[in-house]
Amino acid sequence: MIKDELRTPGAVRDAQRWTAHNYHPLPVVIASAEGAWLTDVDGRRYLDCLAGYSALNFGHRHPKLVDAAHAQLDRLTLTSRAFIHDQFADFCRELAQLCGKDLVLPMNTGAEAVETGIKVARKWGYQVKGVTPGQANIVVAEGNFHGRTTTIVSFSTDEEARADYGPYTPGFRVVPYGDLDALTAAIDGDTVAVLFEPIQGEQGVIVPPAGYLPGVRQVCTTRNVLLLADEIQSGLGRTGTTFACEHEDVVPDMYLLGKALGGGIVPVSAVAADAEVLGVLKPGEHGSTFGGNPLACAVGTEVVRLLATGEFQRRSAELGARLHGGLQALVGKGLLAVRGRGLWAGLDIDPALMTGREASERLMTRGVLAKDTHGSTIRLAPPLVITEEEIDYALAQLAAVLTE
Template sequence: MSATETAIASAEAHSAHNYHPLPVVVASAEGAWMTDVEGRRYLDLLAGYSALNFGHGNPRLIDAAKAQLERVTLTSRAFHHDRFADFCAQLAELCSMEMVLPMNTGAEAVETAVKTARKWGYRVKGVPDGMAKIIVASDNFHGRTTTIVSFSTDPEARADYGPYTPGFEIVPYGDLTALREAMTENTVAVLLEPIQGEAGVLVPPAGYLPGVRELTRERNVLFVADEIQSGLGRTGKTFALEHEGVVPDVYLLGKALGGGVVPVSAVVSSAEILGVFRPGEHGSTFGGNPLACAVALEVVAMLRTGEFQERAAELGDHLHRELGLLVGGGAVETVRGRGLWAGVDITPALGTGREISERLLAERVLVKDTHGSTIRIAPPLVISKEDLDWGLDRLRTVLSV
């Protein structure tokens, strides 16, 4: 067997089959390119679902991690460390907020937000104990914990994990009327993705997000924005909500916050909202660890320059212009997205999203499918225009356009 076949066979034998990876075994990566165990190079048009916004092995992030590795990597929150205060202060400033509650993964940030909203509802809004409700949108993807899949509408993510956690109301994404009708005196939060990534990079109708903001203010309800995939430069702005001129009560961040080096997530909000916590009420051994803070501080510094947001906006315009030319030619039905993020609905007769991804793999381009015949394109923001065009040429070849 080849080195690729041997590695895949071993993984199949010794790891749970909760993923169905494409048949490539990556050994190294740099920028927007990956190299497999047999020396073949592939263009990465997925970027770790936006965790690698700044590319593989970004020198600034690797240098920050190396420097911290030589000093201290973990203290637990039992003690202060010398990177924590700067991380919290600078991330809060980037978000125009006041406080940060650091965690590790995106799902942990969402779980923390659920607890935050409920505790705020009981202590500040005055909702009767045990009665708090959180409104979410259909086709959401906020993670895969037991609580989170309890309000998923994806059968694949939800099936066989009951009994499910109560306290959530699901309404159609983009429907303000349904949201208004679902609100009661016990509603403590509306939890939304400004752009739904797993659902196929769905952008809500114009005016929807400002409407959510206005409605939540009127009803004294928290607007919790899950910007774990859409945030930190991906859409051409620091946050996807900026396209609509909206500021939420709570940001949920992750993925790119760790620069593709370490898992880092955070709930970022006001002192009034995050101030509901007292010592012992919530925590994480690894949340806000020195290594994570060092890397995330460098991410914040890179975002402050605006160069990555500008690059995502400019290359994103080019990406959507080129993809738009494929619509109506018999191969592509619809293209959605913002910045360097696109959901491409392939004509089903040409194959499933998985089949298209496998054909692109053969052309040395890495993407990932989602539901049906949809593929997602989300390259590292450091990708060159020439490499992006090369990848788009391979897509045209696969679609025979």
Template sequence: MTTVETTSADSPETPRRTPEELARAEAHAAHNYHPLPVVLSHAEGAWTTDVDGRRLLDMLAGYSALNFGHGHPALLAAAHAQLDRVTLTSRAFVHDRFADFTARLAALCGKDLVLPMNTGAEAVESGLKVARKWGYDVKGVQADQAEIVVMSGNFHGRTTTVVGFSDDPDARNGFGPFTPGFVRVPYADLGALRAAITPRTVAVLLEPIQGEAGVLIPPPGYLPGVRDLCTEHGVLMIADEIQSGLGRTGRTFACDHEGVVPDIYLLGKALGGGVVPVSAVVADRDVLGVLHPGQHGSTFGGSPLACAVGLAVVELLETGEFQHRATQLGVVLHDRLAALSGHGVTGFRARGLWAGVDIDPALGTGRDLCEALLARGVLAKDTHGSTIRLAPPLVISTEDLHWGLDQLAAALT
């Protein structure tokens, strides 16, 4: 499908529902988002439909939560089947989907243990707790003295602890005081990282590719260098693969591109297939084994419904099909963006089916371009001024990807 279908709702004589629905959406909701002026009602694969019947190509995929597209049949079937059996037991009891999900996810990651949670921010918070506990119990850091090194430009969620070590003023300002114990260094600077590590350091937390910052890809050798420094100093390497993982970059994990295995994977978004929130901390027994009953938990984490959907996601990834598609389609994305360089695009970074595209500020802001794309039937999202992010579902066809990029080229001119 490479055309945007119109309906009678597009005619001037037919009142559009979108303005009314936008007003209704804002009436009783906290204004913590500034969405594009569109109200979606249906979706399938890489395509969505708004309340006026207009079809729009999704080039964002829920910030990678929809890697397998909207309504993937295998994921919906898993959810439907589980809805008829049992959806929630709490971890006070064991349910029959838990063992398969944790075992298969652990195997996919090459680790021993899985700590299931719900959202990506929960996975990050859980990973931080685990790292501190490991630092005290295993490394022998003095009580309440543990430090975790983080990166400039980071985005790990919006909880109070996480925004406390952010350098984004919109995320940080007005929410203090903040949790101590974090040291921020420039991203992709091994010298700065080495200088920041002390005997109190228990972990280094980083995104292998910084998504919110504009899909920033570190230079070759940086991730192996982080791995070596962590090993040398007895420090845990924590890879936040919540956006970059699970097929998005053409490998199961972005770390795989340089053969790096972190001590802890933080997973989320695509792990729930866009059906339910599912996240996880995955590590070996000598790391996650520091947690004992009563020290951490979640009512909904690892629920039967979450495990059923999460297991179906793992099964999709085990085939390698989606990693392969992201690699192939990533070539198309890269080549088309390269052709736009100098024609409204001042720079871009792409890996697999994921790109950050810098727009000539003379043409407007990233928001302006996303609104122009919306008018042409494409959904995308801006970040940091004149940069937009492109992350279409991995199920998108080559033809539809070309069509979406055609609209980008047209919007730029």
């Protein structure tokens, strides 16, 4: 698989020796990258079909994003929110306009955005809706993945993510994903929000039934409950639209954004909502030292400008059709099912053939990097800069893995 005389085995051993084993990475050590391609320490090239779990929607080292980062590094990198810097207003204004919202609250990681959304929804519930003090609840979905903080894993249904981290944070009601009746029944007078992924990524790129998202929107409106859309993986062009909610013309009360917002260069996340929601926060009630820092804002603004052209959304839709067409042709030939939208797909491999981990390792030896999720499921999420020829290459390698 990998020859002993190469540098890769030693680098893999060093990584395992000096780091906590909270990940199980593939045995490849990346040294450089550009566009949709990665090069390891031994000079081997791989087509990136994971894109940092959608953090690299614009590919590795996109020239405009790198230029923005370089220019800002020469000027200013951090002030904290104690002062205003000259990149802040542009980023917040342009992102708010992209989202169609009044206000933006910049943070760093996706989990921070989710935590912020939870806090804001609770405060809105007490101050605006008038729920019973200390009794606010939020409805979430089975199979969710919103991050790994203590509060977030408290409502996870993935035991690997949740086990042994208790006591758990109360205030969440878990219902089956895609079940509108169950969601409706879980809402009561103290419910402040429904928090959901318009497509569940970590669970295996699960697309909800048609009509589910509009139904959730209607229920939230009728019951005076905030709709919080976690678009951290599904958003910013990944599914062929700016936001995955757009596929069914749904506008949430709050967008939770991250990953691709930092262009694969710096961690950038944000919460976007109207003033009647985000306006409940007052100075000193929530913050982050690095949230909205000058470097993050410079890169994030350029990301928003790339999205504003619509080019990457179109690429995802058009190339995604090619990807899904090729994948559907493999159903019954080693694949049991294919799900997803745009340049995002979850593949269920026949478990009689191999596990998702084994499939990922075999793809790696053929020059394609992807990642397994649960059992025999793998995810494909290539950068939106991928070409037709590169998609065909990835499909050919997958077909070979399924038949070898």
